[in-house]
Amino acid sequence: AQTFKWDDPFDMDGRLTEDERAIQQAARSYAREKLLPRVVAAFRDETFDRAIMTELGEMGFLGAMLPEQYGGSGVSHVAYGLIAREIEAVDSGYRSAMSVQSSLAMYPIYAFGSEEQKMRFLPRMAAGELVGCFGLTEADGGSDPASMKTKAEAVEGGYRLNGGKYWITNSPISDLAVVWAKLDGVIRGFIVERGFEGFTTTKIGDKLSLRASITGDIGLTDVFVPEANLLPSVKGLRGPFSCLNKARYGIAWGAMGAAEFCFHATRDYVGERMLFGRPLSSRQLVQKKLAEMQTEIFLGFEGAYALGRLLDTGAWVPEAISLMKRNNCGKALAIAREARDMHGGAGITGEMHVMRHAMNLETVNTYEGAHDVHALILGRAITGESAF
Ligand code: TGC
Numbered sequence: 001a002q003t004f005k006w007d008d009p010f011d012m013d014g015r016l017t018e019d020e021r022a023i024q025q026a027a028r029s030y031a032r033e034k035l036l037p038r039v040v041a042a043f044r045d046e047t048f049d050r051a052i053m054t055e056l057g058e059m060g061f062l063g064a065m066l067p068e069q070y071g072g073s074g075v076s077h078v079a080y081g082l083i084a085r086e087i088e089a090v091d092s093g094y095r096s097a098m099s100v101q102s103s104l105a106m107y108p109i110y111a112f113g114s115e116e117q118k119m120r121f122l123p124r125m126a127a128g129e130l131v132g133c134f135g136l137t138e139a140d141g142g143s144d145p146a147s148m149k150t151k152a153e154a155v156e157g158g159y160r161l162n163g164g165k166y167w168i169t170n171s172p173i174s175d176l177a178v179v180w181a182k183l184d185g186v187i188r189g190f191i192v193e194r195g196f197e198g199f200t201t202t203k204i205g206d207k208l209s210l211r212a213s214i215t216g217d218i219g220l221t222d223v224f225v226p227e228a229n230l231l232p233s234v235k236g237l238r239g240p241f242s243c244l245n246k247a248r249y250g251i252a253w254g255a256m257g258a259a260e261f262c263f264h265a266t267r268d269y270v271g272e273r274m275l276f277g278r279p280l281s282s283r284q285l286v287q288k289k290l291a292e293m294q295t296e297i298f299l300g301f302e303g304a305y306a307l308g309r310l311l312d313t314g315a316w317v318p319e320a321i322s323l324m325k326r327n328n329c330g331k332a333l334a335i336a337r338e339a340r341d342m343h344g345g346a347g348i349t350g351e352m353h354v355m356r357h358a359m360n361l362e363t364v365n366t367y368e369g370a371h372d373v374h375a376l377i378l379g380r381a382i383t384g385e386s387a388f
């Protein structure tokens, strides 16, 4: 007979392919040995170590789902999710850096770029040699990207871009930005390279969340973008949203990875913390909270796993991604806050990690479609009424 595994109640490990198991193991070792030791200082000092991109590239984690000719290794959506789970167990900011590169910068070039663009950028991005960012959000239109003001106009040999983007992960260290702008009123994607005149990026400081991830703006003043840098194969919001589908799916795994870390840390802590002559873990209130964390985490992983298999076979729809992104981010945030509480005062320290996770998950619950925006996407699908 099987025994109940408190840390893997549905035996997900047994349902992964050998490759997926190996990739998860590699991601876990890298994250715990190389990222965890530097994250407390990075978060405190609000710095992102550029070398991490090179390391992620060496590990094969950037654009891992893409075919080999473009630097990827054709891994499954489940494997991509498992990488996100292990990296975000250390810090949502590190997972951010990775998912922006893979899903938001490499994926649009792969899906909508010319062969020349793919060969020029993707292998070097997969290696972490070039860092990309994704410019969709503007200061005035976060949840409503259709209202963007950034404009492109056709000029001889290419386009002239004017406008600006805000809240852009990796922008200050990026070598290229996939910028979405309106050309004759229609949203198009442009690859804007570092060094193009009029293209600027400035770091946003004093964030109280995702401090180990670098965020900035993008300024575009009369930036000339050659014809060769227009993404030829997509028009309209479907372009950026196709990238968001991939990233939101990865976040569904990643957020639960952070929650899982908090669950393990809390189980260890209450097992050792002696109060009133007994370990905290012997208390009913404490056990109930652990049971609730466990339930939400492993249901969340099951949903993400099912969605990953659907993505692999092509039988998915965007609303299912909204459901999982929303559920897992909201639940992970609640779990991290509870974990902080159960650690008592110790929970506010850097070395315990749980409060950092809670602070990070505030952003994760907001970006890539805020929690309530995904509720409205689902509400529209349920009722046929748009309530945006
Ligand atoms: P709507 O009418 O719903 O759709 C407009 C067009 O887009 C198509 N579309 C999709 N296509 C593929 N996948 C999806 N998920 C799609 N969703 C929509 C749709 O079919 C339609 O196409 P067409 O050809 O008919 O025109 O557009 P709307 O303006 O009503 O949209 C409303 C809403 C709220 C759903 C949408 O704007 C939304 O999702 N807002 C949230 C914005 C958001 O997620 N921003 C993310 C920015 S990037 C980011 O946060 C990165 S952080 C990364 C990190 O650090 O990890």
Ligand code: FAD
Pocket (backbone or CB within 6 Å): 100, 133, 134, 135, 136, 137, 139, 141, 142, 143, 144, 166, 167, 168, 169, 170, 210, 215, 363, 366, 367, 368, 369, 370, 371, 372, 373, 387, 388
């Ligand atoms: P708003 O859209 O102003 O929303 C404010 C509140 O209103 C939210 O609670 C929302 O749920 C609610 N709301 C919105 N519309 C409705 C409605 N119709 N009815 C009821 N309630 C509503 N963007 C990029 O393009 N690229 C990036 O790399 C990127 N990285 C980011 C990194 C960080 C650290 C952060 C914080 C953000 C990042 N973003 C990025 C932007 C992110 O996607 C937006 O912050 C997000 O989409 C929400 O937009 P907003 O912040 O303008 O909030």
